[in-house]
Amino acid sequence: MPDSALVTVEARALFERMRGKRVLVVGDVMVDEWVWGSVSRISPEAPVPVVAVSDHSYTLGGAGNVAHNLRAIGAAVAFAGTIGDDEEGRRVCALFDETSVDRSAIVTLRDRPTTRKTRIVAHNQQVVRADWESSEQLGAADRARLCSIVATLAPQYDAVVLSDYAKGLFSRELVEAARGSTVVTADPKPKNIALFAGVTCVAPNVGEASAATGIAIKDDASLERAGAALLELLGCRYVVVTRGERGMALFGSRGERHTIPSVARTVFDVSGAGDTVIAVLTLALAAGAPIALAMELANYAAGAVVEKLGTATAAPEEILALLETSGRG
Numbered sequence: 001m002p003d004s005a006l007v008t009v010e011a012r013a014l015f016e017r018m019r020g021k022r023v024l025v026v027g028d029v030m031v032d033e034w035v036w037g038s039v040s041r042i043s044p045e046a047p048v049p050v051v052a053v054s055d056h057s058y059t060l061g062g063a064g065n066v067a068h069n070l071r072a073i074g075a076a077v078a079f080a081g082t083i084g085d086d087e088e089g090r091r092v093c094a095l096f097d098e099t100s101v102d103r104s105a106i107v108t109l110r111d112r113p114t115t116r117k118t119r120i121v122a123h124n125q126q127v128v129r130a131d132w133e134s135s136e137q138l139g140a141a142d143r144a145r146l147c148s149i150v151a152t153l154a155p156q157y158d159a160v161v162l163s164d165y166a167k168g169l170f171s172r173e174l175v176e177a178a179r180g181s182t183v184v185t186a187d188p189k190p191k192n193i194a195l196f197a198g199v200t201c202v203a204p205n206v207g208e209a210s211a212a213t214g215i216a217i218k219d220d221a222s223l224e225r226a227g228a229a230l231l232e233l234l235g236c237r238y239v240v241v242t243r244g245e246r247g248m249a250l251f252g253s254r255g256e257r258h259t260i261p262s263v264a265r266t267v268f269d270v271s272g273a274g275d276t277v278i279a280v281l282t283l284a285l286a287a288g289a290p291i292a293l294a295m296e297l298a299n300y301a302a303g304a305v306v307e308k309l310g311t312a313t314a315a316p317e318e319i320l321a322l323l324e325t326s327g328r329g
Contacts, residue, residue, distance in 0.1 A: 008323055011297055015316040017287040019074035024153055026080045026178055027063025027163030027170075029106075030115035030133070031088045031095075034059065039122045051122050060095045061117055062275075063163035065313075066187075067101045069279035069301075070161075072313035078157070080105035080150050081169060082142065088114035088132075105149050109142060115167055137168040147177045154180035159286035161278055162186040162196065170195050185282040187274055188212075194233065200285065201238040202230065203278050209241045227251030238291055240298075242277055248299050250291060258292050263303040263326050276305045276314060300326075 036055040043050050060068050063081060070077045079101050083089035085108050092114060096103040115133040119126055138146070146169075154160050160181040164170050166189040175195050178184055186196040187203050190211035196202055210217045213229040223241065230239045231253055239251040243262075250258040280301040284294035300323050304314035 007293075007296065008320065010293060011300075011320060011323060012316075014284060014287060014289050014293065014297065015073070015320070017289075018283045020076060021159065021283055021286045022076045022078075022157045023070050023283060023286065024078050024080060024105075024150070024157040024160045024178075024181070025063055025067045025070065025163060026150055026160060026174065027066065028115065028165035028167040029060065029064040029079065029081045029083065029092055030062040030117060030165070030167075031091055032059045032061035032065075033057075033116055033118040035118065035120045037120070037122050039127070049122065049127060051120055051127060058091060058095065060092070060099070062115065062165045062167075063161075064092065064095065065275040066161055066163045066279050067096070068099055069276050069313045070283060071099050071101060072315050073280065073283055074316070075283050076102075078102035078105060078153065080146065080153065082107045082109050082112075082138070082146065084108070084112055084114040085110045086114055088116045105153060107142065107146055107149070109138075111139075112136065115165075133167060135167050138171070143171055143173065147171075147173045150174060151177035151180060154178050154184075157181050159183035159185065159282050161282050162188070162199065163275070163278065164188045164192055164196075166191055175199070183282065183285045185278055185285070187278045193230075197234045197236070199234070199236050201240060201281065201291075202234060202236055203240040203242060203274070203281060204230075205242045205274055206244065206246075209239075223249055224251075224257075240277075240281060240295055242274060242302070248277075248295055250295055252291065256291065258295065260296060260299050263300055263322060273302045273306050276301045276312075280314075280319075 034057045037051040037053040039049040067077050112134040118130045160178045184199040185201045186199045188196045193212040209226050213226045215226040217223050241249045245262050247261040277298045280298040300319045301314045304318045305312045
């Protein structure tokens with residue numbers, strides 16, 4: 001990387017180039033429901049805390065959070081995926097409208113629910129989570145319809161993000177449909193990893209990389225083996241492994257290797273941090289950034305969002321402020 005003063009200058013210029021880039025997000029959208037409160041006693045009915053509710057909110061989750069992060073950085077975003085014909089599906093549409101995400105490529109299905117994850121949080125601590133979802137594979141007709149939509153849209157966008165939460169949306173045909181764009185990135189679940197062969201970049205976390213390759217990542221040597229294995233398995237240009245408090249590691253098909261430390265000052269909640277990483281990484285690549293700088297920006301963006309409670313986004317000024325206060329400005 002360049003010296004620290006140049007990093008800030010380049011980052012600011014890169015954010016300007018990223019603004020207005022057109023990105024299509026394809027993936028598993030969900031509603032994140034948040035119930036906020038406090039605990040002062042244990043239930044007399046069972047040994048569980050009683051949460052006195054003080055607030056209740058909804059945010060876009062899953063691939064929807066990727067779209068939200070892209071909008072926060074200034075991209076023009078469209079979303080392709082499925083929702084159920086239910087109240088939560090209508091809530092998804094309303095949330096996309098609030099964030100000015102084009103949702104015209106969403107397919108409404110009558111035979112499966114919109115995914116909803118309800119989290120009860122007390123004193124900044126998650127108490128329990130309840131999920132409403134189906135992870136059955138899409139039927140052939142629905143799969144063909146979505147593939148057709150994505151194949152038509154992908155060439156019109158500067159980049160496509162494939163955000164996989166293993167809810168039955170992705171197939172090899174859908175990934176192939178998305179490859180009409182110049183930059184195609186993916187955040188795949190390990191069980192589906194082989195579907196994403198040929199994309200520009202995949203960005204699993206360290207646990208996902210370990211599960212996908214069968215290599216227990218315990219040190220730099222095992223990390224190197226896992227990164228190399230993913231490159232060979234997928235034939236992609238880049239693999240970026242996010243490592244939580246240990247930062248990120250880059251593996252390139254032309255021998256590139258690069259590691260960066262974490263910059264998070266305080267970690268309140270890691271929910272959605274991977275969504276932030278793939279959003280910033282994708283948009284930076286779409287704007288022509290070198291992969292090392294794209295990864296650096298994504299790392300600072302992740303550092304900003306984990307300091308917030310709940311699924312969150314990071315605006316360019318927040319990311320630049322963290323960069324500067326970390327001694328890189």
